Amino acid sequence: MISFKNDYSEGAHPRILEALLKSNLIQEQGYGEDSFCLGASELLRERLGNKDLTIHYLTGGTQANLVAISAFLRPHEAAIAAQTGHIFVHETGAIEATGHKVLTSESKDGKLTPAQIQEVLTAHTDEHMVKPKLVYISNTTEVGTVYSKSELQALSQFCREKNLYLFMDGARLGSALCSEGNDLDLADLPKLVDAFYIGGTKNGALLGEALVLCNEALKPDFRYHMKQKGALLAKGRVIGLQFLELFRDNLYFDLAIHANTMAYKLRDELKEAGVKFLAESSSNQVFPIFSDAIVEQLKVNYHFEIWGKVGTQTAIRLVTSWATREEAVDSFMADLKKIL
Amino acid sequence: MISFKNDYSEGAHPRILEALLKSNLIQEQGYGEDSFCLGASELLRERLGNKDLTIHYLTGGTQANLVAISAFLRPHEAAIAAQTGHIFVHETGAIEATGHKVLTSESKDGKLTPAQIQEVLTAHTDEHMVKPKLVYISNTTEVGTVYSKSELQALSQFCREKNLYLFMDGARLGSALCSEGNDLDLADLPKLVDAFYIGGTKNGALLGEALVLCNEALKPDFRYHMKQKGALLAKGRVIGLQFLELFRDNLYFDLAIHANTMAYKLRDELKEAGVKFLAESSSNQVFPIFSDAIVEQLKVNYHFEIWGKVGTQTAIRLVTSWATREEAVDSFMADLKKIL
Amino acid sequence: MISFKNDYSEGAHPRILEALLKSNLIQEQGYGEDSFCLGASELLRERLGNKDLTIHYLTGGTQANLVAISAFLRPHEAAIAAQTGHIFVHETGAIEATGHKVLTSESKDGKLTPAQIQEVLTAHTDEHMVKPKLVYISNTTEVGTVYSKSELQALSQFCREKNLYLFMDGARLGSALCSEGNDLDLADLPKLVDAFYIGGTKNGALLGEALVLCNEALKPDFRYHMKQKGALLAKGRVIGLQFLELFRDNLYFDLAIHANTMAYKLRDELKEAGVKFLAESSSNQVFPIFSDAIVEQLKVNYHFEIWGKVGTQTAIRLVTSWATREEAVDSFMADLKKIL
């Protein structure tokens, strides 16, 4: 069996395991106050071009989302997300469990625009409704699309005018920033959003997301929130060290480029074979549409997610990662061609 | 500098890193449904002598406590803990953040007795007060003491009679079960408590606690609660694999025995040197009392926690672990003797 | 100025104030354990034809909804409502503030059907999403429609099959049960829903809703939840006494009939005048559509809610109540005819 189910089917990039081995017996402070976390934050601040950023390390995306959003909002304030947004659909109501409503806007491409946000604002006029306060976006989105620099600038400006926080879920930020459609630099982000995270779990780390707080108003007491939500890892070093390794050179982006390259190969060969897609993804997720019969046959040798019905057919999701071998893609295409 | 600050100052036992390396490129299911988690659970059920136990893997103690307790209780129900209980003091109100009050009983040795719990029950009589429903105990306790089998049996019987859940925080369960004062077997626990966890973080793992659900009533839908609280690790394999390694043979207990042995050595040599203690610990935490001047001098070469004032003197906490070298203890004692 | 803004613009029906006066100096137990609450519950159980019902008195609809729903659900469970549902739109995220997501289904008439609920169930398949557990319906709905007996029976049967609680918001239950389209009896409700409330605030009481718990599973410890949410009124007698008066004879329904009659008069005369409506209401809310110019002119002498844009025109909401005078309706129609 070969898995295209997600980008966390393997362990970590070998260099990360080597770094763990090498540092294993060094005694360090607990709870993210170790020299690896401090070093990774120093390095990331350099790469992000801003010495004032506060950076925290969390174990996963849902945790990062819920700790951040619940720390940022007062009880009556709500987040706005695309209807495909991870926090709205796939986090078991984690945001609501901290007391906050998630308002949504329909979005075909998984992205939000100022016009969509304005509609939500217009509908929320008084104290009988929640007060929209934070805009949640994902880059890449849940359907594999990416934000262009001008799109993000427009959102950023709009949010500042409307006194809304702009928060970017970067679980797949590596893939986004290495996407063929991307014109954003990592260092653009602190200028445009109030907070975001750099996903490690889905880009070669064993686990870990680096949450970057840009807006001064969001920084005070953040470690209290992490601890309260069970998100302050005793051996925080385990995450800090991985980001240190990923950003020591270009490793983080090299891994994303490989994942995207494998996805493009899949996409392009599928397109050539006449396959249609659910969404125009330019990142490491591909959403081809097949008849149910073909899907059943593909299941014999491949793991993947069933994404949903499209008329009488079925869209599936194929995800590539830093660990996807070119042979896996070739094998998938060869098997598919026999079936088509 | 040598650290006796806690039992999570180093990485993981080398065998755990080897297991990570060896399994690294195997493709697995996400979210704890991988073969390592499944295998570890199978193994633990055998070691625990009960095929019906449900086992989940979490990243740390506070997370395990808050996910479990908030899943077990209805909104008006409360936990009872010793006033030294970790959930009451050192988790930034994590339980309250899920909506539940923590009721306490004063306890000199960090343990709870049926009589103490009865006092709390007696004081809570109607709907103007919360309803006590869960008893939280730690083994070892936060002051290093352990529960004997008869003490735990008494608690267990009392809780069943009173319709209270009995939940054991086992962040340091290894040290407890290997303590000189212990007469409990691992396999006794599922018979006596409704849920407990086996701490990995403080006994040789990189991270991870194995939460064991014994009472059928507590099992349904538990993974929903984990996901909602940000506690369902994408690469759950990272934790499962460590427990598989720790319990494949006697490694888990060997590590705890080493930690305890180092603590006893410290304790006995301190006692011999005439030092007094804050609490009679029989596990991997030692609480000697020194003058402030001595504490200041010890700080030069050693990391440790200041535990609190005792009259004009100061109690410190020295913690040993699987990684504590005998030379570290010798060095500490030698330095101390120069000062005394 | 004449107000058609809502059905809580006046105080209470005179008989209620008389009852308050008459009972004023009688000493009673606090917190709803007084003889008036007990008597009202006895009376309601008779009227509802079920001696086992548990009845609690709350001060308003949002409070009744949030106390009930948060008491009924475990943390990962969600409510399903129509997209127009009061709990989804107009309660400032009160349900989410207790930790629960509200899932919705689009509905043109404000009602839910088994097919709509099934769609939500189908979309929620595993622990990465909340677990739908309670169906929230309003009767009358927020757009003035009512459930027929067969519609409610179908919902009831479906919910039982799917192990979902069926909860009816009866803030305007009087108007619903006296609607021209209604074929439900008050005594049908305990057989068909798991819990519901009988609205007093919008049908002649100073304040108060009578929450009826039908399903045994929902009864235990309910007063704890009320107290915890600040909903256990010290002088509970104030609400109990009003329900005693409203249900001593047919007063509750007489008041609703009057409100509906006034609404029908409005509706029929508007229809006759060629006015179109946003929704086919058969209760005490009417939603006529006017040009913006007409709306502005109506505002001079009348209070009402602006409901929303319909193309280039505007729908307004006119609400009648037990206190609406026929002259008010005549005056409105006369003024409108001058403008049209």
Place this chain on the structure above:
Amino acid sequence: MISFKNDYSEGAHPRILEALLKSNLIQEQGYGEDSFCLGASELLRERLGNKDLTIHYLTGGTQANLVAISAFLRPHEAAIAAQTGHIFVHETGAIEATGHKVLTSESKDGKLTPAQIQEVLTAHTDEHMVKPKLVYISNTTEVGTVYSKSELQALSQFCREKNLYLFMDGARLGSALCSEGNDLDLADLPKLVDAFYIGGTKNGALLGEALVLCNEALKPDFRYHMKQKGALLAKGRVIGLQFLELFRDNLYFDLAIHANTMAYKLRDELKEAGVKFLAESSSNQVFPIFSDAIVEQLKVNYHFEIWGKVGTQTAIRLVTSWATREEAVDSFMADLKKIL
């Protein structure tokens, strides 16, 4: 039977019912935006000597406490209360249900001092513990004592220095300000505390507490919090009108003076009869200690609360109110003297 059980055993002062009757059919805005609420707030601002105060009307004490405290605090922040504090003991964990821990200090007289608060601050040093942010005091306290002006000034100054909010529960504020030991004026409060409420329920109103927000930082969006917690009464006029009546002249204080006078009569005659007290109350609560046999005999004709064991004896609580008749006190004393 005569009740000394509490100060909410009767309905409302007759003048309040008259005011309800008189205003009954006037059409008003809903949700506390009616002319009675606006008028009452205007009047209270005058009486409080501060035109910038924001005033909201809630239905009861627990509701006022939970809405206010949850609106004021960020998730990791905690309240500090005396161990007898109503929010700690008798509100079914209402504050914890909004996510906040209540820290306590032992207090023999139900009051807090700067020194006691400092102890709590000293114990809370880092992000592993909650962050104390609000000091909750009650006046009168739960044991009937009152704060002197100098005591409140000391608390106020201390809280400002330490950046803590000072919040006063005034469920029995009338009795406090009319107590023989009192030297505070109503108009002193806005200068000394950040928020407080003026209790109506226990001083002659049918229901209602007037929450006064003094600190600018606590005012924004408060109505959202009220609505979200089910505390925005549709017919808010019912509460506004009562405060308008209570403060139109000296009625509020006249009622409190009567309650206190009746309590002093009880206290003094009990003292004369050689009875001992649990606490030195100078307000409308008296805590005499009797043998269990006497308590049993008193129960035959009188309702009262059993407060707790004092050695082998029992303290009971006798509460007087605006409605307590002098004959009731005489009757109690006469019956007691027969028993003693």
